[in-house]
Amino acid sequence: MNNSNPTLRPRQYQFKLVLLGESAVGKSSVVLRFVKDRFDEYKESTIGAAFLTKTIALENGDTVKFEIWDTAGQERYKSLAPMYYRNANCAVVVYDITQTTSFERAQSWIQELKKQADSNIIIALAGNKIDLSDKRTVSTIEGQNFAEENNLLFFETSAKESTKISDIFTQLANKLVESRAIVAEAAAQQQSRAQDTLNLNNRNAGQGSDTCAC
Amino acid sequence: MDEEYDIIILGTGLTECVLSGIFSVEGKKVLHIDRNDHYGGECASLNLTQLFRKFRNGEAPPEALGRDRDYNIDLIPKFMMANEELVKALVYTDVTRYVEFKLVSGSMVCRDQKISKVPATVGEALVSPLLGFFEKRRAKKFLEFVGNWKEDDIQTHNGLDLDKHTMTQVYEHFGLDTNSQEFIGHAMALHLNESYKTRPARETIERVMLYVTSVARYGSSPYIYPMYGLGELPQGFARLSAIYGGTYMLDTPVDEIVCDSDGKFVGVKSGNDTVKAKLVIGDPSYFQSRTRTIGKVVRSICLLEHPIPNSDNADSTQIIVPQAQANRKHDIYIASVSSTHCVVPKNFWVASVSTIVETDNPIAEIEMGIKLLGPIKERFDIVSDLHVPTETGAESQIYISKSYDATSHFVSVFEDIKDIYKRITGNELALSKRPTAEEEQAAFESNR
Numbered sequence: 001m002n003n004s005n006p007t008l009r010p011r012q013y014q015f016k017l018v019l020l021g022e023s024a025v026g027k028s029s030v031v032l033r034f035v036k037d038r039f040d041e042y043k044e045s046t047i048g049a050a051f052l053t054k055t056i057a058l059e060n061g062d063t064v065k066f067e068i069w070d071t072a073g074q075e076r077y078k079s080l081a082p083m084y085y086r087n088a089n090c091a092v093v094v095y096d097i098t099q100t101t102s103f104e105r106a107q108s109w110i111q112e113l114k115k116q117a118d119s120n121i122i123i124a125l126a127g128n129k130i131d132l133s134d135k136r137t138v139s140t141i142e143g144q145n146f147a148e149e150n151n152l153l154f155f156e157t158s159a160k161e162s163t164k165i166s167d168i169f170t171q172l173a174n175k176l177v178e179s180r181a182i183v184a185e186a187a188a189q190q191q192s193r194a195q196d197t198l199n200l201n202n203r204n205a206g207q208g209s210d211t212c213a214c
Numbered sequence: 215m216d217e218e219y220d221i222i223i224l225g226t227g228l229t230e231c232v233l234s235g236i237f238s239v240e241g242k243k244v245l246h247i248d249r250n251d252h253y254g255g256e257c258a259s260l261n262l263t264q265l266f267r268k269f270r271n272g273e274a275p276p277e278a279l280g281r282d283r284d285y286n287i288d289l290i291p292k293f294m295m296a297n298e299e300l301v302k303a304l305v306y307t308d309v310t311r312y313v314e315f316k317l318v319s320g321s322m323v324c325r326d327q328k329i330s331k332v333p334a335t336v337g338e339a340l341v342s343p344l345l346g347f348f349e350k351r352r353a354k355k356f357l358e359f360v361g362n363w364k365e366d367d368i369q370t371h372n373g374l375d376l377d378k379h380t381m382t383q384v385y386e387h388f389g390l391d392t393n394s395q396e397f398i399g400h401a402m403a404l405h406l407n408e409s410y411k412t413r414p415a416r417e418t419i420e421r422v423m424l425y426v427t428s429v430a431r432y433g434s435s436p437y438i439y440p441m442y443g444l445g446e447l448p449q450g451f452a453r454l455s456a457i458y459g460g461t462y463m464l465d466t467p468v469d470e471i472v473c474d475s476d477g478k479f480v481g482v483k484s485g486n487d488t489v490k491a492k493l494v495i496g497d498p499s500y501f502q503s504r505t506r507t508i509g510k511v512v513r514s515i516c517l518l519e520h521p522i523p524n525s526d527n528a529d530s531t532q533i534i535v536p537q538a539q540a541n542r543k544h545d546i547y548i549a550s551v552s553s554t555h556c557v558v559p560k561n562f563w564v565a566s567v568s569t570i571v572e573t574d575n576p577i578a579e580i581e582m583g584i585k586l587l588g589p590i591k592e593r594f595d596i597v598s599d600l601h602v603p604t605e606t607g608a609e610s611q612i613y614i615s616k617s618y619d620a621t622s623h624f625v626s627v628f629e630d631i632k633d634i635y636k637r638i639t640g641n642e643l644a645l646s647k648r649p650t651a652e653e654e655q656a657a658f659e660s661n662r
Contacts, residue, residue: 035658035659036658036659052655052658053651053655072453072456072457073456073459073461073462074452074453074456074462076461076462077461077462077463077464077466078464078465079462079463079464081253081449081452081453082252082253082442082445082449083312083313083442083446083449083450083453084453086442115283116283196316196554197314197315197316197441198296198314198315198316198317198432198438200301200304200305200310200315200438201305201308201310201650
């Protein structure tokens with residue numbers, strides 16, 4: 001498995017990242033900028049690609065692969081399934097600095113994460129759309145204070161102008177790798193997947209034989 | 215909510231979520247509503263708080279039971295057979311990327327109050343304590359017959375016509391005694407009562423084949439089970455639907471099914487809003503006046519602090535008490551899973567005992583299964599009616615699913631899914647292969 005041998009460098013890590021935030025705050029745009037360095041002005045709600053991966057290299061040569069889960073719109077009427085939070089190692093909670101309600105929603109998503117997700121989860125709070133700063137209704141200090149009180153990473157971003165987007169993921173990656181608990185847990189999860197769970201997609205896998213006495 | 219949809223789906227049980235996923239992938243505009251605040255409807259997996267809300271009037275769960283979120287207790291106990299159609303649907307839709315599965319360790323049968331493994335291969339039949347010396351060779355012959363059966367090769371048919379000969383005649387052909395008949399008919403073909411014997415043998419032989427090919431997939435048992443409980447299955451298909459544009463609204467009351475003067479479906483009323491659609495699909499609880507009751511099932515969910523005694527300390531197992539062993543018409547089923555499947559905390563097991571109700575005292579009917587469990591920490595009993603629709607939906611455009619029956623696998627659930635799909639579209643359900651996560655990623659990256 002990926003990080004089964006901790007003495008060998010560079011190490012490879014894999015983490016599940018979930019996106020949260022009110023509809024239309026730019027969750028998918030943040031990911032699109034991160035994964036493809038692109039921005040679609042008139043992109044409507046998320047259809048099709050709600051599961052992407054992106055690997056980044058850290059300064060020491062280690063690599064971190066993010067398995068990114070988009071909400072697929074299920075957040076709109078508070079219909080995200082427990083499956084979404086399951087085994088998430090980190091989360092990016094996005095709000096729109098021009099919409100106060102989206103900041104309030106972000107705060108309730110943080111509470112939801114604390115209830116539903118693993119207690120070790122690392123959370124980044126991103127106030128998006130700073131390119132529209134003349135319409136700003138949520139101040140930087142409000143965001144910062146809330147992030148500090150709740151032990152979150154904090155960024156103000158613009159997916160449109162590519163401001164601070166990659167910083168979110170780089171800092172998350174560094175913090176995840178520093179956290180021994182999360183690294184151990186992610187490794188254990190991958191280990192258990194490799195060992196005991198079944199690969200249903202492989203039609204030839206695990207053919208029991210007639211003489212198997214197990 | 216003023217928009218108009220192609221399909222409104224009511225209830226997020228497995229049947230509804232699979233259909234939602236299939237229709238969204240086909241490009242239909244789907245609105246999916248559930249009155250509950252969680253996914254799964256009748257076949258949800260509940261956490262402790264939800265469980266105590268449902269069965270104990272919202273009483274606080276005892277602290278000794280541990281953390282709420284470590285529990286995912288299935289309301290309808292079932293296992294998937296590794297080779298059944300639902301598994302193929304999971305693979306084709308690539309919902310397997312959201313749900314992980316483990317093999318169920320044991321498939322067992324109770325005879326004379328003793329629990330033994332169900333022999334599924336010729337090798338196992340030859341060493342099984344369930345069969346006497348001469349009987350072993352006859353069972354071996356029967357299993358070889360099933361294994362070698364080729365529909366278009368009459369040489370392999372042993373002179374039997376599966377559409378003409380009854381199962382009793384097949385048993386007689388192989389000289390199988392009542393012991394063998396019991397484990398073949400009940401523990402392998404998973405018939406719930408004896409009525410199958412007088413019907414043509416094809417049904418039973420096909421069920422035995424499903425059992426045998428399922429065991430051959432992963433070994434030790436034919437059953438697989440999702441990590442975090444069966445409730446992951448509707449959630450996975452709901453996510454598929456959402457990714458293809460389906461809209462989800464949980465915790466939303468359904469106040470009225472609105473029809474026009476010809477009785478044809480118009481829309482669904484929730485509060486002051488009426489959402490329109492061409493047709494509606496839903497579970498029986500949303501259409502009580504359009505369903506009838508065909509029987510009752512009793513299910514008892516038991517929390518244990520030990521594996522089921524005499525089950526080889528299995529982390530998971532199915533035990534069947536055939537009807538003759540319990541002096542009943544229908545078999546008693548026990549399904550047990552544990553912390554290995556992330557459905558209870560460490561050092562807990564959950565065992566569900568169920569059967570089709572035959573008397574006015576259903577709880578007493580499962581007593582023989584309950585006795586096999588040893589000391590029980592908490593027990594939750596449910597007696598539920600089995601509902602079926604009274605109409606096909608052709609006139610009204612209202613398509614209603616069936617209740618989850620007493621069978622221990624998903625064969626009948628998938629039959630219902632295929633039947634509803636065909637009633638709606640006029641076509642047989644044919645799933646096309648969805649791109650894998652890797653293929654989707656590659657397509658996304660090349661799309662500039």
